Amino acid sequence: MAIKLYNTLTRKKEELETIEPGKVRMYVCGPTVYSKAHVGHAMSAMVFDIIRRYLEYRGYDVRYLMNFTDVDDKIIMRANQNGQDPFELAEMYIHDYEQDLSNLNIKPATFNPRATQEMGQILEMISGLIEKGFAYAVDGDVYFRVTKDDDYGKLSGRKLEDMQAGSRINIDERKEHPMDFALWKSSKPGEPEWESPWGKGRPGWHIECSAMNLHHNGEQIDIHGGGNDLIFPHHENEIAQTESLTGKTFARYWVHNGMLQLGGEKMSKSTGNLITIEEFLSKYSANALRFTVLNSGYRSPLTFTDEVLGQSEKALERLQSALRPALPGAKGATEDALKILNDQETATKENFVASMDDDFNSAGALGGLFDLVRVINQTRTFSATDSELQGAQETLRELCNVLGLSITEVNQSGSNADSFIDLLVELRTKLRQEKQWSFGDLIRDRLKDLGVTLEDSKEGSSWRWS
RNA sequence: GGCGACGUCGCCAAGUUGGCAAGGCAAGGGUCUGCAAAACCCUCAUCACGAGUUCGAGUCUCGUCGUCGCCUCCA
CATH class of the missing domain: 3.40.50.620 (HUPs)
Structure with a gap:
């Protein structure tokens, strides 16, 4: 080709x-x-x-x-x-x-x-x-x-x-x-x-x-x-x-x-x-502009408005969502689910090259990336473990990188605040077990203000920088 | 006036060998949740208008309307 x-x-x-x-x-x-x-x-x-x-x-x-x-x-x-x-x-x-x-x-x-x-x-x-x-x-x-x-x-x-x-x-x-x-x-x-x-x-x-x-x-x-x-x-x-x-x-x-x-x-x-x-x-991230540019044909006029840039920031968040780690307590996905993930990974790679080979059709390539995002998230919902998700996530990150979109890990940051946040999350979990909802919610709200988003699931809570 | 490009869902937008219209944002419904968030599931267009070619056109031809670019420095 x-x-x-x-x-x-x-x-x-x-x-x-x-x-x-x-x-x-x-x-x-x-x-x-x-x-x-x-x-x-x-x-x-x-x-x-x-x-x-x-x-x-x-x-x-x-x-x-x-x-x-x-x-x-x-x-x-x-x-x-x-x-x-x-x-x-x-x-x-x-x-x-x-x-x-x-x-x-x-x-x-x-x-x-x-x-x-x-x-x-x-x-x-x-x-x-x-x-x-x-x-x-x-x-x-x-x-x-x-x-x-x-x-x-x-x-x-x-x-x-x-x-x-x-x-x-x-x-x-x-x-x-x-x-x-x-x-x-x-x-x-x-x-x-x-x-x-x-x-x-x-x-x-x-x-x-x-x-x-x-x-x-x-x-x-x-x-x-x-x-x-x-x-x-x-x-x-x-x-x-x-x-x-x-x-x-x-x-x-x-x-x-x-x-x-x-x-x-x-x-x-x-x-x-x-x-x-x-x-x-x-006002906006470099990625937001890049996404906006990628999302339309390079030869066409580019619509630049606050609305469009806002939409791009949102779309990037979705792209990032696929890189989150497995759910707490993930037990592993079924063979079928993993096969679907694997197939989509292959399909996305193929679509990526086919699209980009065709006069750098980056919008078409992005479409394929989002298909992969959906399947990764599905598979996570089906209790896939980190190692089961890793390959597809790696592919997603690599292809984004080819386009110059730096999609980073959205899990724990490695900063020295991590252990304190972990502590707060642990404390909140205890409070929730005792049905102290208002205290639990207060911690959630205050962490949100500080840029930490909590995500609860059946198995436990995880957090990420937002 | 001359040359060129474009007009696809509320918004952005892909779709060049013509064959059941990608994706994102927003919106509505649902699952999960103590509530929420996130995620997941479902719903959401016949392609500016008119005519033509064709078994079949968003995709080809012609016309109309509209938008933009270049003709001066310009990414």
Whole structure:
């Protein structure tokens, strides 16, 4: 069975065939670091984290690159407003972003290239494009010549003629064609600048990604990812630059996540329609966001509301419920019950791989996980012992882990409060035996306030942190 | 105006080779319990609308309405 993934370039699902067997070269567009990251960034990072984790689970050696755009107009503008050095500002937000990702349980990239650290490669690329006639310099700026690129528009499905009509682009008379885009921009006084054959300046937005890939991944990569708002012009232009220079297919598979919707509209930095990751995490768990992302298709818009996040927190509790230890005094389940559990474990594993292989259908995979949750809980109800439950629980935990959901043990925590809680539970059991209900209930209520949930059964009481 | 995506139960949402509509949350009923919580059991949709293709369509085609994205910086 092969993994299938949707390729924006062909608008079809295709089987994953990597350039090098067993290895995946992957590049994901990271943020421009001029302000705190929001939940939309988190969603995108999470989507590709999930894809990356799954590819690794399927045995691929994944080389995962995510860049930081650390020089650009907005960074400069923001730094000027703050009276701050633009590089310092970028550095600060890079640090913030890395912290955010870590808080969200997103695995660090293999490497994080930065635009400012790729100047040599960028200049080399631009020179190469000029030599081949794909670019031209005007007054210290360098533009890419879109009319020279036969298949320009192939990723976004646009034609040059269509884009001119009704476009909102200011026509720059110095450009040969309105859609020509900047590879190099001359600097104004006081702006960050680098020496170049065309005068002092800085790179255009798109060239950095091409250069970083060329430098760190080679001329061809397997998967190029990012939000679907990057399809045009960013990714289109990356293709144009890279393929014009190398004459080879740049990325085999273009993978794009849908936009996170806040209040029915795209969460966006420029419009201010956003919730920062920091704000989000003060209210919800990282798992809640991950569950919400997993529970819908990565290519579709994601409904982000308090109601949905609340539902996700609840669903996670259910997932956790399957990891509880056996009932006190469990005597062992019947052969039949254990067979059903075993069968479901197998079925869930199969469903998991089949779903995820199908364009990372994580919602389908979750469905199977909940089927296993139900059967585990059933089996526990049928008096299964810890060792009888262990295998299925292990499977559940492992598959959750592949998705990046860290489902932890919900039984005794190993903290030094344990023995005192045990003591209180024991005391309450005595009180209940003497039918001192109000005292028993008081202990239960007070422990609840302290975050300890009691669960009574015929055989005795158990407790867990809630 | 151009290009594209989508519209499935109260909410979120899976479902691409067309063949009896996953899962989660919420809700109702029940088992267990001194009461409760948790868990378990049962109930809960014909897929925006209209037409067409087909033995058969949520799944294909056309049209209508609606939502969203891109065309400018954007995950």
